[in-house]
Amino acid sequence: MAKTIMIVDDSASLRQVVAIALKGGGYDVLEACDGKDALAKMTGQKINLIISDVNMPNMDGITFVKQVKQLPNYKFTPIIMLTTESQEGKKQEGQAAGAKAWVVKPFKPEQMLNAVSKLVLP
Amino acid sequence: MDLYPALQIFIAESRELLEQMEESLLALETAPGDRELLDAVFRAAHTIKGSAGVFGFDSIVHFTHHVETVLDRVRGGQVTLDAELSALLLLCGDHIGTLIEPATDDSPLPAAVLAKDAELVAALARYTGDAPAPAQTQAPVVAETTAPAARSHWHIELQFGPEVLRNGMDPMSFLRYLATLGELTKVETSGARLPALADIDPEACYLDVSVDLVSDAERATIEGVFDFVRDDCAITITQPTEDILQSIAAFPEQHIKLGDILVASAALSDQELRAGLALQEAEREQAVARPLGEILIAEGSVAPLVVDAALERQAQIKQQKSNDNRLIRVDADKLDQLITLVGELVIAGSGIHAMAHRSGFSDIVESATTLARLVEEVRDSALGLRMVQIGPTFQRFQRVVRDVSREIGKDIELDISGGETELDKSVVERIGDPLMHLVRNAMDHGIESAEARLAAGKPARARVGLNAFHDSGSIVIEVSDDGAGLNADKIRNKAIERGLIQATATLSVTEIHQLIFEAGFSTADAVSNLSGRGVGMDVVRRNIESLRGTIEIDSKPGVGTTMRVRLPLTLAIIDGFLVGLGQARYVLPLDVVVECLELSHEDRHAITKQGFLNIRGEALPVLRLRDAFLLGDADWRRENIVVVRFGNLKAGIVVDELLGELQTVIKPLGKLFSFLQGIGGSTILGTGEVALILDVPGLIKHAEASKAQALSVA
Amino acid sequence: MISDMLAEPGDATRLEFSDELTIYGAAQLQARFSDALSLGHDIELDFSAVSELDCAGVQLLMLIERECRALNRALRITARSAVSEEVFTLLNLRQFLPLAAAA
Numbered sequence: 001m002a003k004t005i006m007i008v009d010d011s012a013s014l015r016q017v018v019a020i021a022l023k024g025g026g027y028d029v030l031e032a033c034d035g036k037d038a039l040a041k042m043t044g045q046k047i048n049l050i051i052s053d054v055n056m057p058n059m060d061g062i063t064f065v066k067q068v069k070q071l072p073n074y075k076f077t078p079i080i081m082l083t084t085e086s087q088e089g090k091k092q093e094g095q096a097a098g099a100k101a102w103v104v105k106p107f108k109p110e111q112m113l114n115a116v117s118k119l120v121l122p
Numbered sequence: 123m124d125l126y127p128a129l130q131i132f133i134a135e136s137r138e139l140l141e142q143m144e145e146s147l148l149a150l151e152t153a154p155g156d157r158e159l160l161d162a163v164f165r166a167a168h169t170i171k172g173s174a175g176v177f178g179f180d181s182i183v184h185f186t187h188h189v190e191t192v193l194d195r196v197r198g199g200q201v202t203l204d205a206e207l208s209a210l211l212l213l214c215g216d217h218i219g220t221l222i223e224p225a226t227d228d229s230p231l232p233a234a235v236l237a238k239d240a241e242l243v244a245a246l247a248r249y250t251g252d253a254p255a256p257a258q259t260q261a262p263v264v265a266e267t268t269a270p271a272a273r274s275h276w277h278i279e280l281q282f283g284p285e286v287l288r289n290g291m292d293p294m295s296f297l298r299y300l301a302t303l304g305e306l307t308k309v310e311t312s313g314a315r316l317p318a319l320a321d322i323d324p325e326a327c328y329l330d331v332s333v334d335l336v337s338d339a340e341r342a343t344i345e346g347v348f349d350f351v352r353d354d355c356a357i358t359i360t361q362p363t364e365d366i367l368q369s370i371a372a373f374p375e376q377h378i379k380l381g382d383i384l385v386a387s388a389a390l391s392d393q394e395l396r397a398g399l400a401l402q403e404a405e406r407e408q409a410v411a412r413p414l415g416e417i418l419i420a421e422g423s424v425a426p427l428v429v430d431a432a433l434e435r436q437a438q439i440k441q442q443k444s445n446d447n448r449l450i451r452v453d454a455d456k457l458d459q460l461i462t463l464v465g466e467l468v469i470a471g472s473g474i475h476a477m478a479h480r481s482g483f484s485d486i487v488e489s490a491t492t493l494a495r496l497v498e499e500v501r502d503s504a505l506g507l508r509m510v511q512i513g514p515t516f517q518r519f520q521r522v523v524r525d526v527s528r529e530i531g532k533d534i535e536l537d538i539s540g541g542e543t544e545l546d547k548s549v550v551e552r553i554g555d556p557l558m559h560l561v562r563n564a565m566d567h568g569i570e571s572a573e574a575r576l577a578a579g580k581p582a583r584a585r586v587g588l589n590a591f592h593d594s595g596s597i598v599i600e601v602s603d604d605g606a607g608l609n610a611d612k613i614r615n616k617a618i619e620r621g622l623i624q625a626t627a628t629l630s631v632t633e634i635h636q637l638i639f640e641a642g643f644s645t646a647d648a649v650s651n652l653s654g655r656g657v658g659m660d661v662v663r664r665n666i667e668s669l670r671g672t673i674e675i676d677s678k679p680g681v682g683t684t685m686r687v688r689l690p691l692t693l694a695i696i697d698g699f700l701v702g703l704g705q706a707r708y709v710l711p712l713d714v715v716v717e718c719l720e721l722s723h724e725d726r727h728a729i730t731k732q733g734f735l736n737i738r739g740e741a742l743p744v745l746r747l748r749d750a751f752l753l754g755d756a757d758w759r760r761e762n763i764v765v766v767r768f769g770n771l772k773a774g775i776v777v778d779e780l781l782g783e784l785q786t787v788i789k790p791l792g793k794l795f796s797f798l799q800g801i802g803g804s805t806i807l808g809t810g811e812v813a814l815i816l817d818v819p820g821l822i823k824h825a826e827a828s829k830a831q832a833l834s835v836a
Numbered sequence: 837m838i839s840d841m842l843a844e845p846g847d848a849t850r851l852e853f854s855d856e857l858t859i860y861g862a863a864q865l866q867a868r869f870s871d872a873l874s875l876g877h878d879i880e881l882d883f884s885a886v887s888e889l890d891c892a893g894v895q896l897l898m899l900i901e902r903e904c905r906a907l908n909r910a911l912r913i914t915a916r917s918a919v920s921e922e923v924f925t926l927l928n929l930r931q932f933l934p935l936a937a938a939a
Contacts, residue, residue: 010165010169011135011169011172011173012131012135013128013129013131013132013135013136013173013176013177014169014172014173014176016127016128016131016132017125017128017173017176017177020124020125020127020128049290053172055165055168055169056165057162057165072860073860075288076287076288076289076290076325076858076859076860077290078289078290078291079290082172084168084172095353098289100289100290100291100350100351100353100354101291101349101350102350105172105175105176106171106172106174106175106176106178106183107175107176108176108178109125109176117299117302118295118296118299118347118349118350119290119291119292119295119350120295121295121298121299121302282891287859287890287891287892288859292890292891293891294890294891294894294923294926294927297926297927298926301926306926308928309926309927309928310928311894311898311927311928311929313895313898313899313902316895316898316899316902318899318903319866319869319870319873319896319899319900319903320870322866322895322896322899324859324862324863324865324866324892324896325859325862325863325892327891327892327895328895329891329894329895331927
């Protein structure tokens with residue numbers, strides 16, 4: 001059974017690139033445009049890994065990670081934070097909240113596939 | 123990977139974000155300082171930059187980065203969003219819009235857009251206080267070329283920390299990922315740290331795993347597997363010893379600490395070193411500290427063999443350092459002052475010597491001769507103070523060749539000889555850069571790919587050589603490779619294409635080779651990081667010429683190329699040969715003088731007729747100095763010819779008088795005279811007269827050219 | 837996770853697992869193993885229906901194996917699903933948790 005990855009980012013094109021890369025690697029992909037949207041879409045699903053941006057409208061990445069860590073069905077799900085080089089502070093915050101993995105923007109699609117593969121193989 | 127559908131979304135999304143950005147900026151004019159609007163503007167720029175980066179649209183990333191930086195400062199309160207900045211940001215939004223189309227259909231940016239880009243970046247820079255960064259592509263998405271590392275054995279010890287599982291990191295996922303990098307030949311899972319069933323925290327991790335991996339991945343790749351658990355885990359990765367031993371032996375001398383040597387040779391990770399040092403520190407408090415090497419071996423971080431090799435290298439370096447203790451450090455200015463004084467002494471000595479001879483008193487001549495010999499010895503010792511071996515300069519290239527060959531994916535060894543050859547310190551200091559370029563050029567362009575080498579019946583492992591030796595008063599430094607050799611046809615075509623030569627020009631192979639030193643010449647098919655940007659070889663030539671040196675190329679197709687740099691031993695004092703033209707005096711460096719002949723009437727006739735002279739069956743190009751310097755004729759005089767040699771070139775220089783040897787100090791010509799051809803400097807003679815020093819390579823070139831002309835006419 | 841605990845004629849406590857043996861159910865699994873050991877019989881484990889097994893599950897299995905050995909009880913694994921088979925192979929645990937010969 002293919003593993004399911006959720007990508008949470010407010011940029012539709014970035015989500016699309018990640019989705020293309022991950023689907024190419026044999027994963028199923030769910031998309032959400034911010035933290036709130038993601039929490040709504042996670043209910044009743046089985047998701048093996050979450051990729052989340054930091055800076056998003058409605059609910060930012062850090063708050064989202066903290067919420068995920070409260071969910072009985074998702075509290076141990078690996079989370080990859082998307083950070084930029086100038087957001088070292090945000091990366092620390094994300095790690096403290098429980099997102100221990102990260103990928104620095106801008107990334108190549110293969111880099112994302114690589115990071116995901118380290119945590120969950122399809 | 124077909125990203126086309128995502129690309130369409132990117133264009134639409136960027137347009138939408140730019141509109142939002144514009145709206146929010148306009149709204150901010152009526153609601154200054156509104157946090158939400160400000161965040162929206164920032165996020166729009168941030169999102170465009172992030173998405174553009176994923177597609178590799180560097181022009182957009184680069185520009186938007188500047189916008190984002192300013193916006194970040196506005197959010198942080200360091201910069202106020204006034205009407206002027208607001209107007210600028212609106213312009214920036216428009217500009218991003220114009221960048222999107224060329225980026226997505228991969229067309230070059232029009233000049234007007236580029237100009238606008240630079241203008242806006244400069245305007246934005248005023249708000250960040252930074253100098254505008256050069257228009258580089260700050261692309262963190264550069265294609266990584268990794269050397270085809272040999273398949274080797276790795277041993278990995280993993281002690282997973284308690285939080286790993288709760289963080290969603292399953293140790294097994296790392297093993298599965300490792301298995302994609304190579305073959306897991308052995309895995310051992312230990313639950314030795316597991317408490318009793320009743321006491322276990324079932325969500326904490328207690329597992330230790332050791333893995334033997336056979337893989338051709340690099341150390342960085344293997345370490346990278348554990349990036350996300352590094353903080354929670356004790357990770358030890360040990361490498362096959364052979365590779366490490368090699369890099370330890372090539373270690374640069376500034377490293378003196380064992381740990382530094384091991385880390386820099388990739389035998390040990392930073393984390394392991396820190397852990398080892400911490401352990402040592404703890405032991406020291408209890409006064410039982412073991413040496414670091416012993417600790418590292420006991421901890422299983424490094425193999426004993428490796429520690430031995432590193433200790434040996436460390437001892438070598440220490441030895442070197444203690445040799446250094448026998449040396450006195452002298453201010454270079456003081457040394458230069460001494461050299462100048464010795465130079466004056468040499469001149470005064472020559473004057474006395476000449477006067478003594480004129481006086482005819484034999485005891486004065488004898489004293490003057492003794493003095494002259496002593497002055498010569500003083501001069502040699504003084505110059506000797508400045509002489510250093512070229513070895514250390516060569517050794518630096520071990521590391522360069524090792525790193526670069528990995529970077530460009532070629533297997534290349536560096537072969538050093540003649541390291542004990544000495545030359546003037548000031549020359550050594552200035553030869554490093556040209557050598558670096560020549561070595562990199564050889565690695566990049568000279569050496570073929572491993573496949574091409576094997577196909578040509580050569581060993582896959584290529585060789586780059588550095589060699590130095592003394593030759594007729596010069597030092598010769600050779601940078602050689604056993605690559606494909608220069609492709610004369612390709613160079614010729616390129617030169618024609620670049621307008622450096624006429625398509626009809628007939629050039630010898632040597633002349634064609636020399637074309638690569640022309641400004642703006644580059645034959646690299648692919649531009650790499652290192653060379654091939656079209657700057658380089660002409661700069662190398664200029665650097666070498668500024669040291670009064672020359673560079674020549676010896677290249678055989680399929681066998682390799684040798685770049686031969688010929689430099690003067692010192693820049694300050696030379697043994698000269700004084701010649702006269704009428705009342706004027708000129709000095710030729712003695713090293714280049716081969717012989718002197720009296721010019722017979724027939725010879726003069728032959729020269730006038732042919733432009734060259736037949737000496738023992740050899741056609742010698744001849745230059746009449748009177749003609750070259752437009753001094754007119756002094757036909758009543760006898761003339762003499764001085765045969766000079768430089769490198770492989772020989773020429774005759776016709777002068778009036780031969781006045782004999784002298785030592786002389788070279789004084790550079792002022793800037794005003796730097797355009798003079800054929801004159802390398804000036805010197806003051808013992809008599810107080812000024813003599814010009816002839817630039818022999820320049821003159822030979824001149825003579826060769828006129829011989830070629832003469833031959834083509836004849 | 838459905839827990840079936842049956843006292844078999846041969847004085848063995850038989851545990852069957854369905855679905856996932858992961859960190860999400862680790863606390864429950866710990867309790868089941870403790871209970872099973874407290875019954876004082878040999879233990880039989882049936883992994884035929886295990887669809888997911890992570891290291892949280894694995895370390896509890898290693899622990900029950902260790903405790904059985906200490907208490908001189910037999911631990912038998914009667915069946916393995918493909919998923920559990922892959923995990924035991926990857927971690928090289930097949931010798932520790934050997935498949936019992938079919939009774």
